[in-house]
Amino acid sequence: xxxxxxxxxxxxxxxxxxxxxxxxxxxxxxxxxxxxxxxxxxxxxxxxxxxxxxxxxxxxxxxxxxxxxxxxxxxxxxxxxxxxxxxxxxxxxxxxxxxxxxxxxxxxxxxxxxxxxxxxxxxxxxxxxxxxxxxxxxxxxxxxxxxxxxxxxxxxxxxxxxxxxxxxxxxxxxxxxxxxxxxxxxxxxxxxxxxxxxxxxxxxxxxxxxxxxxxxxxxxxxxxxxxxxxxxxxxxxxxxxxxxxxxxxxxxxxxxxxxxxxxxxxxxxxxxxxxxxxxxxxxxxxxxxxxxxxxxxxxxxxxxxxxxxxxxxxxxxxxxxxxxxxxxxxxxxxxxxxxxxxxxxxxxxxxxxxxxxxxxxxxxxxxxxxxxxxxxxxxxxxxxxxxxxxxxxxxxxxxxxxxxxxxxxxxxxxxxxxxxxxxxxxxxxxxxxxxxxxxxxxxxxxxxxxxxxxxxxxxxxxxxxxxxxxxxxxxxxxxxxxxxxxxxxxxxxxxxxxxxxxxxxxxxxxxxxxxxxxxxxxxxxxxxxxxxxxxxxxxxxxxxxxxxxxxxxxxxxxxxxxxxxxxxxxxxxxxxxxxxxxxxxxxxxxxxxxxxxxxxxxxxxxxxxxxxxxxxxxxxxxxxxxxxxxxxxxxxxxxxxxxxxxxxxxxx
Numbered sequence: 001x002x003x004x005x006x007x008x009x010x011x012x013x014x015x016x017x018x019x020x021x022x023x024x025x026x027x028x029x030x031x032x033x034x035x036x037x038x039x040x041x042x043x044x045x046x047x048x049x050x051x052x053x054x055x056x057x058x059x060x061x062x063x064x065x066x067x068x069x070x071x072x073x074x075x076x077x078x079x080x081x082x083x084x085x086x087x088x089x090x091x092x093x094x095x096x097x098x099x100x101x102x103x104x105x106x107x108x109x110x111x112x113x114x115x116x117x118x119x120x121x122x123x124x125x126x127x128x129x130x131x132x133x134x135x136x137x138x139x140x141x142x143x144x145x146x147x148x149x150x151x152x153x154x155x156x157x158x159x160x161x162x163x164x165x166x167x168x169x170x171x172x173x174x175x176x177x178x179x180x181x182x183x184x185x186x187x188x189x190x191x192x193x194x195x196x197x198x199x200x201x202x203x204x205x206x207x208x209x210x211x212x213x214x215x216x217x218x219x220x221x222x223x224x225x226x227x228x229x230x231x232x233x234x235x236x237x238x239x240x241x242x243x244x245x246x247x248x249x250x251x252x253x254x255x256x257x258x259x260x261x262x263x264x265x266x267x268x269x270x271x272x273x274x275x276x277x278x279x280x281x282x283x284x285x286x287x288x289x290x291x292x293x294x295x296x297x298x299x300x301x302x303x304x305x306x307x308x309x310x311x312x313x314x315x316x317x318x319x320x321x322x323x324x325x326x327x328x329x330x331x332x333x334x335x336x337x338x339x340x341x342x343x344x345x346x347x348x349x350x351x352x353x354x355x356x357x358x359x360x361x362x363x364x365x366x367x368x369x370x371x372x373x374x375x376x377x378x379x380x381x382x383x384x385x386x387x388x389x390x391x392x393x394x395x396x397x398x399x400x401x402x403x404x405x406x407x408x409x410x411x412x413x414x415x416x417x418x419x420x421x422x423x424x425x426x427x428x429x430x431x432x433x434x435x436x437x438x439x440x441x442x443x444x445x446x447x448x449x450x451x452x453x454x455x456x457x458x459x460x461x462x463x464x465x466x467x468x469x470x471x472x473x474x475x476x477x478x479x480x481x482x483x484x485x486x487x488x489x490x491x492x493x494x495x496x497x498x499x500x501x502x503x504x505x506x507x508x509x510x511x512x513x514x515x516x517x518x519x520x521x522x523x524x525x526x527x528x529x530x531x532x533x534x535x536x537x538x539x540x541x542x543x544x545x546x547x548x549x550x551x552x553x554x555x556x557x558x559x560x561x562x563x564x565x566x567x568x569x570x571x572x573x574x575x576x577x578x579x580x581x582x583x584x585x586x587x588x589x590x591x592x593x594x595x596x597x598x599x600x601x602x603x604x605x606x607x608x609x610x611x612x613x614x615x616x617x618x619x620x621x622x623x624x625x626x627x628x629x630x631x632x633x634x635x636x637x638x639x640x641x642x643x644x645x646x647x648x649x650x651x652x
Contacts, residue, residue, distance in 0.1 A: 018134065019062060021407055025129040026061050030054040033121035044509065049101075049114055056100050057122070068092070070134070086131040094123040100563035161403060161629045165187050165217070168232035168242055169195035169203075169210045170518055172258060176232045176274070177206050182300035191224045214244055221251040230274055231281075232255035238283045241454055242538075245277055249541075257281055279468065279475055279539050283499050283530060298379075306331060306375035307362060307410065308384030310338025311455055311466060313425055316506045317381050322350040332358040333384065346494070362406030365413075372417040375603050380408055380414055381509070383425040386443070390559040392437040396616050400608040402439035404447070408601065411451045411459070423513045424448045424461040426521070428498060431463075432626045439627040441600075446623070450594045452519035458517035462509045463586070464524040465498030474532065478539050486551035488536045491558045496529035512583050521586040523575070571626065597623070 034043060034050045043050070065223070068089035098119040166173045173193055180188040192211040197335040200210045211220055217229060229248050231241060241257065248255035257277050283317065300642065304321055308314035309331035315338075317329055329346070333339040336359050343357045356375070360367045362384050384401045386392055392399035407424065416420050426445055429438030445461045468475055474497075481488045484639070500508075512522035533553060540547045547553060558564070573586040600623050607615035617629040 007093060016071075020278075021133055022065060022130060023601075024060055026057050026126065029053040029122055029125040029129050030057055032125050033113075033118050036121050036125075037115050037118050038342070039267075045431070046115065048564045052104065053097060053101050053118070053122075056104075057093070057097045060097050060100065061090075061126075063132070064093040064096065065089050065411060070130075075261055076144040083131065083135070084190055086134065087127060090126040090130055091123055092478070092636045094126060097122075110624055115546045123226060137424070142489060143347075151218070153587070159374060161187050161189050162227040163191050164206075165192050165194060165211075165220060165224065165229045166228055166232050167194045167214060167217075167237075169193045169197070169200045169205060170232070172234055173232035175316070176203050176230060177208050188228075191219060191226065191321045194220070202557070208457055214240075214247060215252075215512055217244070218251040221248075221253045226251075226253050228254040231255065231277070234258055234260050238281065241277065241281045244281070260504075261496065267640055268561045270287075271586060277542060279535065279542060282538055283468065283501075295510055296324045299326055300508075301325065301327045302379055302558065303328045303377045303383050304330065305371075305375070305380045307333070307380070308425075309333045310335050310342050310382060312502055313506060313509075314383040314504045315342040316383075317383060317509065318346055318355075319349070320503070320506050321381075322346055322353045322355070326353065328356060328375065328602065330356050330358055330363075330377060331369070332360055334359070346366045361399055362410055364411040366415040368409045369416065372419065373565045376417060377419055379421045379423070379513075380410065380418060380419050381423045381425065381513070385425070385444075387427070387437060389429065389437050390434045392440075393559075395437060396436050396610045396613045397608045399436050399440050399602065400620075401438070404443045404601070405605060408442045408447055411447055413453055413624055414459075416567070420457055421513065421516070422448065422451070422459040423509065423516070425509060426461045426463040428445055428463060428465045433571075433624065434628050436616075436629075439624050442624045442627070449519045450597055454594060458518045460513070460518065460520045460522060462522045462524065464500055464505055465529075466500070467505055468499050468501050474535065475539065478536050479543075482540060482543050482545070487542065488551055489554055489556050490533050490536055492557060492564060493533055494564055495532045495558070496564065497532060498527070498529050500536075501523065508583060511580060512578075514581065515578055516582075521585050523584045524577075525582045525584060 021276060022642060024346040030050060034046060034053075038046060064511055066506045068085055070089055098114070100370060101114050116598065140536065166176055172194075177190045177193065179447060180190050190208045193200075193205060194210055194212055194214060196213045198213065203210050211224075220226060221229075229244070231244055246257050247449050255277055256274050258274055261542045293442060299321055304326045306314050306317050306321070306329070309318050310333040313329075314333070314481065318329060322329060331339055331342055331346070333342075339357050340361060343355055346353065346355050360371060362368060362382075381400065384393075385407065386399050393504060404416050411422065426443055427438065427441045430441035430445055431438075431440055445463070448459050451457075466474070480489050512524070522642055536553055537547045540553075543551075576585040576587050578585060600619065604616065604619045604623065607619050621627050
């Protein structure tokens, strides 16, 4: 194994040797060009011209090659980029020499004119000789690595090397195969590729054949003695990933994947990113093409404030915003530990970004005003909110003070200090809410719309569903229960929710923020809702266990404030498309007068400070008439009797 991890290195060739080789090859290329054009018998009249052309080439081309960096490269790792550079360098050198030769001929007519085809021939021959000697170094290095690997296999010294099938013969698959071949120490041997595009079958990528489609996994797993299948399909939908995982399980081979396109912000794929298949891979959807250039113009060189920056959504917002080089990124949060963790990660991954941690509570109006006045943010992403439905049902006043009056404080400070764009991270639980958490989110949407009307600025809300893997969400809970041996607890067999991955949600938040003009409630299309029991079943299977045999699933009954299924649009809201088919706008969803809303909020604040839940519920229902408070007959109907109507709405 040591021999595998430390293969004999091919010594690098010093660039001074390439200079010496060029000084020999440049006149040789000229001579070959003249011979190809004139043959030996016709060369005598042009012999002097050939010597002049060769002399000029000997003087001109080495400096040109130096200018193009041909003497500053590691040719052991040459690629197509280096080939392009060699092509440009030889073409430039030949062009300069040709111009000098014709210029000299116009002044001194003592030698025969240069044949017009000789410069073309000289460029091609120079490219072959100068490029060939450099690229041959790469070929020799690759051959040495292959011999080392084959000999190691023959000697039985690689017991830990895995024979791998790569599912996906696109760019990602090619990158994975190339890295495996270039780095034998990784312990992977690509024995074949698979792709559902039959046109690719029979082709080879870096010498590895495309042997079939996903349906051939079982056959090839036996024929090629495959240890593992790597799914290199970052844009594949969850249905395809689910199918491939099932085929691998049936074939008895391990299955891993690269992250989805939403997680690969830079677009580069590496073997180090290969990981076990996760539940979010099975729920993956076709990606929305984000306008990164426009997003860069929108966020770069601006002061951006993110509230709730230590949370799941807030921290991911900070990671993605940092990619666009804001002039300052403000991380605001109430919990010092979470802000510290987010700051350390950000400074490690994006040290060039000026990140400022701000420990503050959005309920503190004076502190929000002071922060806005001091840092003057141009863009605010508000992701600070209490989100746990059952917990907020027993802490009603706290939910209202944080989720309603926290954003009111922020909006007032933003208006007073010229914030040009304000983005509220809302929830599908704001639609026909049956929980106080959902009702507070709906009031927050109303506040944003009211501020947009008053100021004419791009203040907007983005509404979406559950986020996979966020803190306190159902997936980490299920994983803990599986690790403990079960049972996995599900509230109801027909409980359904919309799900998104954290990177997917954040990229769509940024994209919706780009499109906002003011007052919109953007709704992210999250596909079909997923049954929670199906989610639990998939997680058990991904853990290598069998539901019902290794891990039991038990049903505990719905909790207070929960609905069987969520909706994306309320009654009366009209979905309007945007330029992105995954982002919609909810129209006709606010008839509130600003002054009337303000008076209601004053009364709600008084009720919240008194801590009387019944007064809070009554006032919330006045502000949000569609809110059906816990325990009411309407609430039970909303939670348990609307499945058929919900399904019809989703289909439309």
